[in-house]
Amino acid sequence: MIRWISRLSASIINPYRSLPSSVYILFLARIINRMGDFANFFLTLYLTRYLGFSEKQTGLVLSLVGISMMAGALMGGRLTDLAGRKKIMLTLQSLAALSVMICGFVPDRPLVAWLLLVFTFFNGAVRPINTALLTDLTSQEQRSAAFSLLYLGINIGVSAGPILAGFLFNHYRQWIFWGDGITTITTILLILFFIREPETSKIRVEQNEEHDNSSTLKALWNRPILAWYALITVFASFIYSQNSFTLPLQILKIFGDKGPRFFGIIMSFNAVVVIVLTPLLNHLCRRKRPLTRIALGYIFYGLGFGLLMFQIPHGFWFLISTLLWTTGEILDATNSGVFVSNHCPVNHRGRFNSLFLITRGGGRALAPLVSGFVLEYLGYSWMWGFCLVLGFFLAGSLKYLNKEDIRRKTS
Template identity: 40%
Template sequence: MRPIRKFLNVYSGLPSSLYVLFAATVINSVGMFVFPFLTLYLTGRVGMTQQEAGFFIMIVNFAYIPANFIGGKIADTFGRKKLMVAAQVLSGLCYIPCGFAGIGGNVRWFLLASVFFDGLTDPARSAMMTDLTTPETRRRAFSLTYLGHNLGFAVGMMIAGFLFEKSTSWLFWGNAIAILAAVSLVALKVPETKPSREQVEASFGSGATDEAHRGNIIQALLSRPYLVMFTILTGLYGFVYAQHRFALPLQTKEFFGARGSVIYGTLMTLNATMVIVLSTPIMALTQRWKPINAVALAGILFALGFGLIGLAPSVLLMYLTTAIWTLGEIVNATNEGTYVANHTPISHRGRFQAVLPLIGGLGWSVSPPVVGWFTDRFGLKTAWPYLGLIAALACIGIWYLGIIENRPGRKLGKARAM
């Protein structure tokens, strides 16, 4: 028990509001019932074809883009808490009619509305996390939230599988209850965190990496070229990491035939177990590192973990490579967000949390069709070394970016004044 207590102590001393957000994250993730089973629901219950279901899910994903942009502006202008509470209540309420028999194909419109309102919330949620922390506490706070999401999701998937088979209506109602319960905690226990005008004005000329910026979002982004380049490079990580859902299950099927789906399932179980068990110890071991150096280390682990997958049809190799890239996932998940938060201007936190995930997420979005095209022509096994090379090149770029930032006379993450 003493080693466990020692590792958990790394989360002590954080603001009380962060523990409330952790609890809300766990509740929300436990109730994340609908979207993991959305394809099965649309094809099996609503009667869509696979093509129609795929097209609808693509539209759902695109709905986040305008929602994030709008949410980022609202969060910076009117406040994080107001937006979070209003948008999450509306998102949760949209699930309730979906559970009633006879709604049929209209469920699509309620789901689309729910996703839009949830997209409004994302920049406010991330900005609130940044508001509540300092550069010294952000890594621990982001790690705690990451742990809470994975704990809740692991429990929620077991419940969701039962509900999908036994009571589909409660798949939607349970999701709604979880969202409303989580946002109630935020409404009752978390104060508004938007920086005051005085705090923003005081940051000008401070030289801090989160110094406020006078200007619009484009001008603010141009003033942070290192942060933009960091986001593009980590987007290459996303390009590689996305293949654990696309090419990896196909590779297990090619290697092991009928056993492939079972083996892939156990690989994902290994991934989830490692994330839950090792997130806290790894964060504790790396908390004295500079975030950018830790993100570079994640690239080495991604390069090895994905680059070696096609080496041989060995179950042991599959488990080993999964363990390696999962370690990369854990290291990256905590430190990437910390670096971004530390280098985001205090005046634009909501808007940066809307735009940067869009830039970084392009790699993840284009990865399946690009790699699918490649594997159709050159084979699955051929793709893995190239994916490893992409991760390695991104790692080198991030490491070099950290070296450039530390040169004398340069402000971290900011353009040199003209």
Template identity: 30%
Template sequence: MKLKQDLKDYFSLPWRAYVILGSTIINRMGGFVGPFLALILSSKMGLSNATIGFVVAINSIASIIGTLIGGRIIDKFGSRNTRVIFHGLHGLMYLLCVPLGASLAVIPLLTLASFFTGIQAPTGSTLIMANTKPEERKSAFSLNYIAINVGFSIGPLIAVLLYENHLNLLFIGDALSSFVSVLMIAVLIPGNDVPKEEKSKQTQKELSTIALLIKNPNIIIVVGVIMLYFVAFSQFSFGVPITAKNVFGEIKGPEVYGVLASINGVLCMVLTPFVSILVKPLKVSTIIALNGLLYAIGFGMYAFIGSVPLFVAATVIWTVGEILGATNMDVYIAENAPPSHRGRVSALAPVARRTGFVVGPALAGLVSTAFGLTAMWMVVITFALTGSFLMFKSKSMGVKESVEVERVG
């Protein structure tokens, strides 16, 4: 009976939450260009690996800068307006790429698109925060995570069909999905970003972001933990395929990795509501700590195992950890930020994630080259356990969760 009631929570959210989720699915489903960027630069434009790496790095930096700026813009002009304007500009940049074909002239437009995407990136969480009550947000963020994975699972399949002979349709499709997603938000979501019931709770005076972080060390801790976790999580696209090739060989290794990637995607969609219900009685900080513990166990197993079933088991374990983190980290950050700073504080999470993704493969590459794959996985375990330890010990360090965080779920 309790399970039935918990599942019912997913279907009793405000209608605006489902509009946001639908917009997310359409946007992610049409994300054609991003996953194929390196291939476009290589096969279609003929750039060297070094040049491709430079372009990808510049795009990542542009996105990070945009995210840092976007937090302030969101707090000043609102999540809805920020999403509509800058996600629309993202789509416009891709549309301008269409007549240019596979020429070098598209590279500045791609960089601008990354910058605009970065600006609106925090709205992924702030829009949900603004259109749900505290007790609804765990369910809303869980569904949002499912929506992201549904979109990502469909988008690349469509992009594969277009990439080889219809590059222009790749850009057109990405742009159109952005415009449809933006139109849904513009027409169906009201402009007021702060629910009335939360306005009365906001008693803090306007502080600088740094002053706010000093007064709320729990935000600093969880942002640091996110970066540590994503150093570990980034190994899904670096350490895992390398280890699979090392264990199973040049031919079977990539096949095994493909199976693991599919398992991860399916589990993220299927298990998310059930995992969320299972951990519902726990405090958010405890759930995030368990995220790191499962990362340490799951990714750490790759250092010692040598069979496909055990590789699958390891993937299942860290995927559950991924679900725990993905459905709770943004809740924890946003709930600990006053509405006046919600955009700026929420912007810290994607910056921490991107930083982890940059540091993770680079560090793993250096360690694996110098000391071997086992040593690399030991480093990954250390990062994951350090983050988990920080979250478990946050209360004894004098860090308290906000009242709203404890009410979530």
């Protein structure tokens, strides 16, 4: 039994051992950066409780935050394919740190909402550059492990961050913003001193990644599997985004003043589940294609959020729900980047990744608008029921896309 456990552990860990050293630096940077990602987690509660926004107003602000992120991703993706990844990344992260630090000096004023739009813009611009840089540094065989490792880094940071943020939320609100800024600056220093700018001549070009000199939209049009997947990610993001809008509102409604603290526990539990299950799921699904894994993730999205149709006022019920939708999150997050990276031209890596960030941002922007309307006129059960049905529909759509992808490669 001990030998079997030892062999299983080795097989789970082995894919992470042969990655380039720069990937481990990015892993450490993700941990630090997300440990201080306080503002995003508590934005809904912050707007409603301290700034006095209604559900509709909060939904509008969150939609604007999503649009801001999409605009930033569009700019970042364009810049990263025209200039050096590292220089652009450091500049944009510095601007993000500055904008969130200013929020700490005006913590209870409506100006915070506008400053967070600026922060989200620069934060969104960094993301496609991050993904393009990771793709440059790895081969197709390494990418599943690399994306999985960085996703682990995010959640190792998140496992501690929300609990601390829950304390700061009630006692030292300005440190929600200052802490976010300080950890961003620490990340900047790590990348500045320990990661080299990839040389264009040494960037890996593999199957399905050859140069395409057409425009980004035409390059995407020539890859219909990717185009359809882009559309599907809008609705998948819509479901997932309920964890930052409908879920905290329901928790606040049920648990009252204890709501912010319990929501922090839920988010930390989400991160712990990711840390425990990500290597295991990566191992169990190692022979499955990325689209098959993502489709399974959408089923777990539907089941996890669908459970909340039954409004049971007990913390354990929310933990079960979180376990299920987090499993879906793992399968989606660790395989989406792999699938996109393995199908996009090397000279469009930044722009393609920004495009998929935009589609996900579209889902995030749409979620609070639609959810705010549904909650006001129909209630929570209808919202969660819609997520259940949509999750299963998207899973079926991806299975069809996967068959088409196999057919195109074998024909």
